[in-house]
Every structure is written in structure tokens, then in C-alpha cells.
Amino acid sequence: METVIGLFNYWIVxxxxxAGFYIVIAQENMIKKMVGLSIFQVAVFVxxxxxxxxxxxxxxxxxxxxxxxxxxxxxxxxxxAIVVGVATTALGLxxxxxxxxxxxxxxxxxxxxxxxxxxxxxx
Amino acid sequence: xxxxxxxxxxxxxxLMAAVAIAIVRSHLMFAVVMLSGIFSLLAAVLxxxxxxxxxxxxEAAVGAGVSTLLFLATLALTHVNVEEKHKPVRVVPLVIVTxxxxxxxxxxxxxxxxxxxxxxxxxxxxxxxxxESPKETGLPNMVTSVLASYRGYDTLGEVVVIFTAGAGxxxxxxxxxxxxxxxxxxxxxxxxxxxxx
Numbered sequence: 381m382e383t384v385i386g387l388f389n390y391w392i393v394x395x396x397x398x399a400g401f402y403i404v405i406a407q408e409n410m411i412k413k414m415v416g417l418s419i420f421q422v423a424v425f426v427x428x429x430x431x432x433x434x435x436x437x438x439x440x441x442x443x444x445x446x447x448x449x450x451x452x453x454x455x456x457x458x459x460x461a462i463v464v465g466v467a468t469t470a471l472g473l474x475x476x477x478x479x480x481x482x483x484x485x486x487x488x489x490x491x492x493x494x495x496x497x498x499x500x501x502x503x
Numbered sequence: 504x505x506x507x508x509x510x511x512x513x514x515x516x517x518l519m520a521a522v523a524i525a526i527v528r529s530h531l532m533f534a535v536v537m538l539s540g541i542f543s544l545l546a547a548v549l550x551x552x553x554x555x556x557x558x559x560x561x562e563a564a565v566g567a568g569v570s571t572l573l574f575l576a577t578l579a580l581t582h583v584n585v586e587e588k589h590k591p592v593r594v595v596p597l598v599i600v601t602x603x604x605x606x607x608x609x610x611x612x613x614x615x616x617x618x619x620x621x622x623x624x625x626x627x628x629x630x631x632x633x634x635e636s637p638k639e640t641g642l643p644n645m646v647t648s649v650l651a652s653y654r655g656y657d658t659l660g661e662v663v664v665i666f667t668a669g670a671g672x673x674x675x676x677x678x679x680x681x682x683x684x685x686x687x688x689x690x691x692x693x694x695x696x697x698x699x700x
Contacts, residue, residue, distance in 0.1 A: 385509055386616025391608060392516040398604040399523040406596035409586040411532060411577055415539045418570065419523055422546050425562070426519075429555045434625055435618035439554045440645040442637040448620070450554045451629040452645040459650060460661050462561050466570050467668035473577040474672040480581040487587050 389430040396423035410476045410486040414469060421465050428454040508552075515549045530586040536574040543567035557646045 396419060403416025432454035440452035480486050483494060522542045529535050543566035550559035578584075615622035632645055632653075640648040650658055 383616075386619075387611050387614065388513060389516060389617045390611040390614060392520055394604050394607045394611070395520050396523050397607070398600045399520075399527050401603065402596055402600045403527055405599065406593045407527075407586070409532070409583070411574065411581070411583060412535055412586060415526060415535055415574070418539060418566075419526065419542065422542065422562075422566070425558070426516075426546060426549060429550055429553050429558060430617055431615075431622070431624050432555065433553045433618050434620045437554060437620070439556045440633065441556075442643040442645065449633050449645070451625045452632055452649060453629050454624070455555045455558050455646045456649045456654065458555070458558050459561055459646065460657065462558070462565055464661060464664050466565050466573075467665045469570055470573050471668045471671050471675075473573050474675040476577055477580045478675050478678075480583075485587075486581055486583060490587070 390427065393423050393427045393430065396420075396426070408488040408490075410479065410488060411473075413488075414472050414476070417472075418465065418469060421461070425458045425461065428458050511552055512549075515545060515552060519545045519549070532578055532583050532586065536571060536578060539574065540567050540571035543570065557644070 400416040400418075400420030400423060403419070404413050407413065407416070432451040434448060434450050437448045437450045438446050440449045440455065442449075476486055479491070483491050485491060519542060522538055522545065526535055526538045526542070529538065543562055547559045547563040547567060550556070550562060615624070619625075632649060636645050636648045636653070637643055640652045642648040642652070
């Protein structure tokens with residue numbers, strides 16, 4: 381039981397990560413792939429923040445009467461990662477808008493068909 | 504560790520897992536985007552519970568706010584409402600994902616337990632920052648002092664990344680606007696397909 385509680389966070393993180401991974405490799409819609417990628421990202425964030433937590437510790441802001449704090453370093457890393465993650469998401473979504481204008485679809489398998497069969501299948 | 508804390512932790516994590524499964528199964532794009540906003544917000548609540556208040560603040564503003572807005576804008580620009588030919592389950596990816604997940608779970612078995620103050624990650628560099636940074640920088644918030652003072656160059660690098668991404672978005676989207684202009688009756692993207700045909 382103690383092991384289950386001690387590792388439960390990590391197990392759910394892996395479930396979330398695999399849900400995102402499944403969307404990216406198995407589903408064709410590109411917007412949905414970006415959502416899958418951001419689920420994967422959040423799973424990594426939850427993993428780091430879980431590791432930084434200390435039982436009985438408080439938020440890492442120095443105050444009178446507290447001596448035990450959570451580890452602030454993973455917080456800093458993830459703070460940076462969240463912002464960079466949104467920047468990459470924005471770039472990916474801009475590319476999706478361009479792909480829609482160019483191909484008329486954002487379904488990965490249909491674009492692959494177009495590339496393989498060339499222009500004649502479209503015309 | 505207090506049982507109520509563990510209960511809240513498990514409850515939030517299960518809720519996040521349920522939302523993630525709902526995203527995998529849904530094929531309405533608007534629902535997918537809104538569920539991803541809910542997912543980010545749940546993550547923010549979990550971060551508050553795990554005493555990472557700065558991260559929770561950023562996740563709520565940037566993850567749940569800006570990200571969802573970007574996804575909604577993309578939906579509006581691409582006119583995509585429903586995923587085409589939604590396949591319920593695909594076997595090969597499912598096997599790959601299950602195998603990867605099983606190996607990762609096997610890998611967690613010898614990890615230090617959640618909340619363990621003796622975990623190596625919490626023993627090495629962190630105590631130095633916790634004890635010295637309020638005195639050295641004069642800031643009570645250790646996350647801020649590491650972000651803006653000790654690792655200020657990293658934050659500068661982060662700003663460069665955001666600037667580059669912003670410039671990239673403008674270049675990618677701006678180009679398509681210019682290319683549309685020469686057409687006579689150009690209203691939206693539909694005419695591009697006609698030209699190609």
C-alpha cells in the first residue's frame with residue numbers, strides 16, 4: 381500500500397504521457413496531434429513537480445516560522461518549460477493553418493495520399 | 504502525511520487521467536480543445552496542491568488561457584469541426600504505447616517515493632538555494648530569485664526562444680496573406696484549391 385501511494389503520481393503521469401503519445405502516433409488530425417503533444421508536455425511537468433514535493437513542506441517562499449520548503453529548482457525548470465511549450469505550440473498551429481491553405485485538409489493520411497499519388501488524384 | 508492530502512492528490516490525478524482519455528476518444532474538435540483547457544486548469548490546481556504556486560500561476564495563465572485561445576483561433580482559421588474518419592482503436596500504436604508505458608512503470612519501481620524529503624533530488628543543490636538565496640538576493644521567493652538572478656541568462660535565452668517563435672508565426676501566417684492578394688475574387692482559402700485543380 382505504501383508503495384502504491386508513494387508511486388501513484390508517477391503511474392498517473394505515465395498514463396497521461398501514453399495518452400498523449402497515442403494521440404500523436406495513432407490519430408490523423410493535426411490539431412488533435414498538437415493537443416496530444418501538450419498532454420505529453422503537461423505529464424512531464426506533473427512528474428517534475430511531484431518529485432519536488434516534500435511532505436510537510438510549504439511553498440518555497442521564505443517566511444517566519446517555516447523551515448521545510450519544497451524543492452524550488454524543478455519549479456524554475458518547469459516555469460521556463462511551460463512558456464517555451466506555448467511558444468512551440470503557437471508555431472505548430474501556425475504551420476497547421478498554412479497546411480490547411482495549401483492542401484485543403486489537416487488530416488495526415490489524406491496529405492500523405494496526395495503526396496504519393498501526385499496532382500492527378502486531386503484534379 | 505495527512506490522509507486528506509493524499510486523497511486530494513489521488514482525486515485530482517484520476518480526474519486528469521479521465522480528461523485525457525476523453526480527449527483521446529472525442530472526435531469533435533471544439534470539445535477536444537475545451538477539454539485540453541480543462542486539463543491545463545486541473546494541472547494548475549494540482550500544482551497548487553503540490554506547493555508549486557508559481558508554476559500553477561503560469562500554467563493557469565499560459566497553459567489554460569493563451570494555449571486554449573491559440574487552439575480556438577486555429578479552429579476558426581481552418582474551419583475544422585470534426586475529425587475526419589475517426590478510427591476507434593488502432594492496434595499497432597496501442598501495442599507500442601502499452602509496451603512503452605509498461606517499461607516506464609517498471610522504471611518507476613526503484614524511484615524515491617513521492618514526498619520523500621530524503622530523495623536525492625531534494626538533497627543535493629536545493630538546500631543551498633533554500634538557505635542562502637533569501638539572504639543573497641533579498642527576495643523571499645526562491646523560485647523568482649533562481650529564475651531572475653542565479654539563472655538570469657537562461658531566462659534571457661527563454662525570451663529569445665519566444666521572440667523567435669513569435670517571429671516564425673508572423674512569417675508563416677504573413678506569407679499566406681500576401682499570396683492571397685493577387686487573386687481577383689479571393690474571399691478565403693477555398694480558391695487556392697480551385698487554382699491548383
